[in-house]
Amino acid sequence: MAEHQQLTERARQLLRVLVEKYISEGQPVGSRTLSRAAGLELSAATIRNVMADLEDMGLVVSPHTSAGRVPTAKGFRFFVDSLVSLKRLEDYEIASLRSRLQGEGNDKELLESASRMLSDMTRMAGLVMIPRRARFALRHVEFLPLAEQRILAILVVNEREVQNRVIHTERQYSESELQQAANYLNENFVGRDILAIRDTLAAELSETRDSMNRMMLTTIDIANSAFSPAADGDDFVLSGQTRLMGIDELGDVDKLRQLFEAFQRKRQLLGLLDRCLQADGMHIFIGEEAGQSVFDDCSVVTSTYAIDGEAVGVLGVIGPTRMDYERVIPVVNVTAKLLGAALKSD
Amino acid sequence: MAEHQQLTERARQLLRVLVEKYISEGQPVGSRTLSRAAGLELSAATIRNVMADLEDMGLVVSPHTSAGRVPTAKGFRFFVDSLVSLKRLEDYEIASLRSRLQGEGNDKELLESASRMLSDMTRMAGLVMIPRRARFALRHVEFLPLAEQRILAILVVNEREVQNRVIHTERQYSESELQQAANYLNENFVGRDILAIRDTLAAELSETRDSMNRMMLTTIDIANSAFSPAADGDDFVLSGQTRLMGIDELGDVDKLRQLFEAFQRKRQLLGLLDRCLQADGMHIFIGEEAGQSVFDDCSVVTSTYAIDGEAVGVLGVIGPTRMDYERVIPVVNVTAKLLGAALKSD
């Protein structure tokens, strides 16, 4: 059986059982064990032949001459792509998750709660990216002068979310100028998207610049800086990192430390999440597939979550390559749906 | 030499050298090594006698019959209390720290920077408690109605700090009622402490309840909830936790995990910091002294930091019991002074 040949049904079945066994036991599995567990009426010797083939194809390896087989990253990939049989969550589990999310007041708590849920359900680390709402509907704006040509802008958007930014301006504005500008915006633009407002103002500026009064110029100047896209400092919520410390595949303290450092830097993980946001639905990265050596012994299972049909964020879990995909995949999937619904409903 | 007797000068000297040696090498130190390192002209045998005394007093132990001595928590305590000779920081080091703090814009960044500095200088974890300012001077307030008898209160205090809170009220208020209440507060109370404002309003209420107009009642009702003491979610800034993973005294993954969990829960650590805030100056907890088993193999070195002479917060480092106190203590001390100064100056 050559490298690129199709797997026989039997080989697939054996690979599936091997992976399942390995996931549940964490030990290399030998031909004898497999012949007992597989349900097929085959002797250990026969199975050894099949295993040799799977090894040629790079789906399994044995850590040393006399130690049974372990799935490779490629083996896991094949497993999740075409062998895994997902376990539906029990209804009561779904109900309990839903109620945990419904109790939360604001969005931030909702995300934290979802992250903790992912972590609790899978006993690994859960993560939830802050939603990138396309739209920030202005509810209210306030400007306060600070020293040195700086202004504190407070925006209330999407009904309840408060953002505050310090902006630098060309010249010093007085308190009453700022007040007027804010009033103008509050009277004319409530409910509209802040980026759209900025564009509208800019258009107006170029059309009727000369005839414009001072107040309008002030308003446009300030709004231009204040209504720029939010640079969210904190881009995801991670929970249960410490659970990873209990997992012996990741027992190497040094590896673990690098992983934790990556969590703190956020950049690498964020890059991964961003890639996931490009395409709706679930993504699974196994071992090296994430493309960053810190995650080499890890897998990441993610799903986008959507508000009103639009994917606004990504959530998922991160754990050892040897994780219980049959359960983890549905957990991530369901949590994504529930979170989307919960975000919509308030 | 009995348990409670004073230590001779010689015993003190030997203990000092032993602790220093142990701190730098991390290995139990034997009598032979000590006789060479101590500078005293004493043979190993003599030293062994002294060591036996120190062991009786509980200042050192040997991990097993043939392994030299290691300081106990009590031994370290004695060392830091009366033997340690602090190493002054170099002027250029102080200058570099000062400039790192001066570059920062807002308070939050300042605290993070201080925390990172502590971590970098000591190669352990740094932590800085958010200042508990006694006074929150009102700069501006805004109330916005939300659904279900909730109000979004936005407070700007201490010139530039924005707090937002969702409060629940007895009845639903209209947008214009809230507007009036906010205007009243902004016109009459700017610059005063929010707790004082609340008290003033409450006093007014009891005096002239009957003659009071509806607007005033509204204002008092809302301000009463909105101007309660800030429940800061995030009470301290921790940096460089991962540095602790490299330290072999804390090599036990399970211990380490408990420590990290304690960091996330925050409560325990916060309790410790609060105790430190009771008394100005430096505090050192060695091993069990912190009173919480999670910190058993750790020491915590803290200092209060003050703005205008008033201690408003605590900062420090956390690391293994075997840390270089001679250097760590000055680092914490200096950082506290610099942070206090930096917070004042803006």
Add this chain to the structure above:
DNA sequence: TTTGGCACTCTGAAGCGAAGAGTGCCAGTT
């Protein structure tokens, strides 16, 4: 009081052999 000497203890590394697990291959069976 200090010191050299000595017997003793304990650790840690190294080496060894037996047991166990599993493989690869071959020759025989279906």
Add this chain to the structure above:
DNA sequence: AACTGGCACTCTTCGCTTCAGAGTGCCAAA
């Protein structure tokens, strides 16, 4: 042609022993 039992071989793991090294405690002498 596909499967199977058997067998030699390999590799890990565990317990045991040995040995060197480090350091102690105690004693008798200076």
